Amino acid sequence: MDKALSIIIACYNDIDVRKAVEAASFQTYVSKEIIVVDDGSNEATKEVIASVKDKIDILIEQKNSGQSIARNNGIKKATGNYILNWDSDDYFEPEFSEKAIPKFQEDEAIKIVTCKARRFDKKGTIDIFTPRGGKLEDFLFRNSALGSAMFKKTDWEACGGYEENLPILGFEDWEFYIQLLKSGGYAYVIPEILFHYQVRPDSTTAQIKSLKQEKYKHIILKHPEIYKANFVGLIDDLFKRIEQKDREQLKIYKTKEWKAGKFLLSPFRFLKVLKQNLVPKK
Template sequence: MPGRAEISALVRRHAVLETLAWDVASARRALRASRPDVAVFVTARACHPGLMGIASRDVLDFVDAMSRSYLDRARVTHTPVWKLGFRLLAWSHRGFEDQARKSRHGRVAAGRRDADLLDATWIPNVIEAPIPLHVGDPDHDMVFFGSLGYPPNIAAIRRLARLWPALRARRPGVSLLIAGATPPREVRRLVAANGWDLDEDYADVGAVCARARLAAIPLTHVAGIQTKVLEAAAAGLAQVISPMVLSGLTPDFPAMVARTDGDFVDSVTYLLEDAAERRRIADAARAHVIRRYSASAWAGPVRGLVGKPDGVLESKPPLPERLRVSVIIPCHNYGRYLAQSVESVLRQTRPADEIIIIDDGSNDETPQVVQRLRAAHPELVAERRVPARGTVATMNDGVGWSSGDAIVELSADDVLSDRFLELTERALLADPEADFAYTSMRCFGARDCWIQAPEWNPRALCQENYVHGTSMFRRSLHERLGGFRADFNRLGYEDWEFWLHALERGGHGLLVKDCWLNYRRHPQGSRNTRPSGTLLWVHLKLWWLHRGTVHLSDVTAWASRAVLRRRLARRRAT
């Protein structure tokens, strides 16, 4: 039976519910007897406050953000009891993860996005040696492999079954191999219903990969890093993956990323028909895994976590060579400006990896403009929603639909300078601790002027917003904060609240020079053009939401400047 200390740790979520399955007292005695220099607790399930501090150094290896993983399992399981159990475990792990972020102990995670969310060092699973390439003609077009009893894998197989009619229509005779142990009854039924092949007992990943032309990994409910993706790449197989899969890897991982069901069908069909492109992606992925996911590439970061001999310099984890940049363009009745906005993204010196246009219930010429743009630029992704849901919901949905590590949300009436993406990405790559990169603005339209943004100054940001909403921010920041607040949809200034929330959570921004946002001024103003009384209400609400960061003195300082500006404007008018 657990003692009072164990129950207290569970209630306060200093330990997770799974620790009830083992004897903390016995583990503590064994740990004290061995007197280790370093104790590595592999997953939260193996960690308990009663075991911390015995070794000279403690390291918590989360592996995955289990709170996310359990929530995903709750979404895909059909059994009510299992659904309730997974939600209870997610609650336990979420509290533990919040507590662990504040601790002084070392923290690591295997998934790149999980490491960002948990404020941990990213140390991925590694491939010890390249998987030998098998020579021969594949007998299947696609393969999906893994533990077939794992709920997210079952959900991925369901998705493949849903896409199968479209794939067969595009490529008659297409074939699929499902490989993995312990397939449940549902997987067997889907295999039989769709005419797939099932391999339940394979010992060699390389041999399984050699049986297919490409790997299809359509996971949508998953956390952490997918070892199957590294193994397929090491075996020399091209892959079509989902954005959730890419989130566990470096953003420059060589694979085709399919955001929607339609994208997945298009990508699979394209690779099956283009053997040269398939080979190019496969070769690039194999070289990437050997270079970036070998044990030697991560020896330095591990040494830094567990201690190092005197005189040995601690190595930092290898930084990504580039970010995957998504530009999201929400549009509501701005069809007359949309083409100019999109063209400014298309002519960037650093091309966007993804451009998503979201028509939020427009009743002007926006649908026709989007149709013309897509005809000229098939790489554009477009979504239309009726009825309109508003700016904040559209921006949050756009981030959810995108696959980028860095996000730029561009209003459909504004225009980027040509080097905007290049220089803001460069700033975030140079400072991995920065959460967003902002620029100055050039106003045009009803009023022409230049608004110079100051260097990063947290106190000044609490008094007035100088970070515009088109700043490049990391996806991990959006996830950490829970997105833009919906209750600012009518008020406006959701971007100011977002930056203050980031500041409250320890985030910071970077001023980027030599590029800017061209901000269109309208004669009738915009959402963020508000009377002083409304802006005072916004500022008071921001103070109330972030009282530990924004002070009442910040509100009064802004109000004093607003009164002074109004008096000066009246004098000029007279």
């Protein structure tokens, strides 16, 4: 029987998938199905998935192809009109879906439903994050919704799904939201903490941090017509990024460690200059 809501959990080498599946099963919205996409995980993860197979409606096993392809393959099998993407190491509060779906029914212009999030690690809560939400222009220079959010399958089909070809690992959600909102509509933010995001040093977000400017460049080049139409905003954002980088560099220069390193290296620099001056010129 078709369900109204399909929860897609893409997983790659993550034993925390057990918690994700269990949390998904606790969603109070009754008409739901849970689809797990095993993206070529190791045996330890496969054993964990098998231990909660009674809570999984559809299990897709594939060779490791990346998060975008895994999500798209899961959504293709979904029977629900509402799609909730769910990373294997995070979780939503049980009432999220029950609160999110009515928002789409109240306003047809809503394309994405997200919420406030608690970021945590092994030590506990780090902070509370509130996404900006809004229309396309609110997503051009930063992702204004959580990576795990709800949208309609019909809208996913209309915009072609998640990008599978561009090397934008970690920015799939941002680029997908731009695709969703190109035809209009907006992202609604439920003003409640209904999502819990785990910060891990080995996560995809941590791995691509040093490449974020390159990923941003790919998004701009994929949507040149949008960014040309918002040229002034693009230039303003690029200069803000440069200024922020300069401020971060200045902070490093002011640290005791940097000053101490500069002091310790100064004799070597002096000797290097002295040597250069003493060597006879040909």
